[in-house]
Amino acid sequence: MSDALSKPRSTPGTEPKPPRPVPHSPADDIPDGAQVLLAVIGIASAIALLVWGIPKGYHWARAQDWHHFTQWAATIDRPVHTYLAAHTTGLPITAASAYVLWQGIGLGSLALSWATGATGARLTWIAYGAATAWMVWDSSPATGRPVATALAALAWTVGSAFALRGLSLRPVIVNR
Structure with missing residues (x-):
């Protein structure tokens, strides 16, 4: 028997497609050490905002003259x-x-x-x-x-x- 006859027949347009590539994430380009450093900086910034920024903003708002508003x-x-x-x-x-x-x-x-x-x-x-x-x-x-x-x-x-x-x-x- 020939090889052409032994292969399963498929209808046109139903051939299996190659698998899709895995999407590329921008975070894949950043080294692990840099990601850890960015996380530490972000956490430190959030703590500084809570400890220093919010009280300063509160005192600034209390010192303003809101009479016009x-x-x-x-x-x-x-x-x-x-x-x-x-x-x-x-x-x-x-x-x-x-x-x-x-x-x-x-x-x-x-x-x-x-x-x-x-x-x-x-x-x-x-x-x-x-x-x-x-x-x-x-x-x-x-x-x-x-x-x-x-x-x-x-x-x-x-x-x-x-x-x-x-x-x-x-x-x-x-x-x-």
Whole structure:
């Protein structure tokens, strides 16, 4: 019998493929001694940060004048609190509960939008910003309304850089 007849027949395209090479890791190029040295330096840096850096940062933060930041936050926060207090009269929810819900929904939608990019969370973030700007406009003194609303819009815009990251208005074209 000839060798051509004794070999098993295979259909075209099903020939066994050679095994894939093992992926190369960048850590394979670093000698073991250098890896140990990098680990020791990393652990020493973490210990130095915990022992020296965090207390220094804490003392620095306590020595700073945060008055400008607190004024800016109060420009947004107080009108929202006033708006909720005025418009929850007669409702089963208290103004304090509505205020806590407002804060929680804002932080939750910001975090969910950033972490998941979910459409619902992003739409909630957009509605939250619009509602906040409206509450600031409605409850701020008449002479300061434009500035207070602009500060609220700027704060919401800064948050939107995180909440709406990766959002594109370009159409997605799928070629099949």
